[in-house]
Amino acid sequence: MGGGCILIRLDNHLGRISVSNSYFANLIGHVASECYGVSGLVNSTPTQGIRRALLRRELPDKGVRIRNSNGNLVIDLHISVTYGVNISEIIKSIAHKVTYTVEAASGLIVTKVNVYIADMQH
Numbered sequence: 001m002g003g004g005c006i007l008i009r010l011d012n013h014l015g016r017i018s019v020s021n022s023y024f025a026n027l028i029g030h031v032a033s034e035c036y037g038v039s040g041l042v043n044s045t046p047t048q049g050i051r052r053a054l055l056r057r058e059l060p061d062k063g064v065r066i067r068n069s070n071g072n073l074v075i076d077l078h079i080s081v082t083y084g085v086n087i088s089e090i091i092k093s094i095a096h097k098v099t100y101t102v103e104a105a106s107g108l109i110v111t112k113v114n115v116y117i118a119d120m121q122h
Contacts, residue, residue: 005020005021008068008071008073008106008108010071019106019108021066024064024066024073024075024102024106025064025066027101027102027105028064028066028075028077028098028101028102029041029062029063029064031097031098031101032063032064032077032079032094032097032098035090035093035094035097036085036090036093037081037082037085037086037087037089037090037093038079038080038081038082038090038094039079039080039081039082039119039121040063040079040080040119040121041062041063041064041077041078041079041080042062042063042078042079042080042118042119043062043063043078063077063078063079063118064076064077064078065078069111071108071109072108072109072110072111073102073108073109073110073111074110074111074112074114075098075102075110075112075113075114076114076116077094077098077113077114077115077116078116078118079094079115079116079117079118079119080117080118080119080120080121081117081119081120081121082120082121083120083121083122087117090115091115091117094113094115095113095115098110098113099113
């Protein structure tokens with residue numbers, strides 16, 4: 001899914017609300033990268049790597065993949081961690097913080113946060 005694609009459309013009595021993939025990607029990437037033990041986000045798909053190489057800059061959706069499942073969100077994060085940290089605690093912390101932040105900011109339900117450790121930094 002590209003950076004600016006519309007991920008969620010909600011209709012209410014005031015009209016239609018559209019939330020883009022790039023909004024969630026920026027929010028989630030920022031929250032995850034600030035968690036203890038996370039040394040960075042890692043390209044989650046070959047397409048992200050190619051887009052980064054072509055554009056020659058970091059992308060807002062680096063390491064983040066978001067899917068809409070019946071109005072709820074499923075989030076995949078690909079991260080690099082600092083050597084020597086407790087990985088299971090980092091994963092729990094990230095999943096909790098991302099879920100809380102996204103639900104508080106959007107009112108949408110996060111069904112699942114999958115965290116993939118792609119690299120370890122010394």
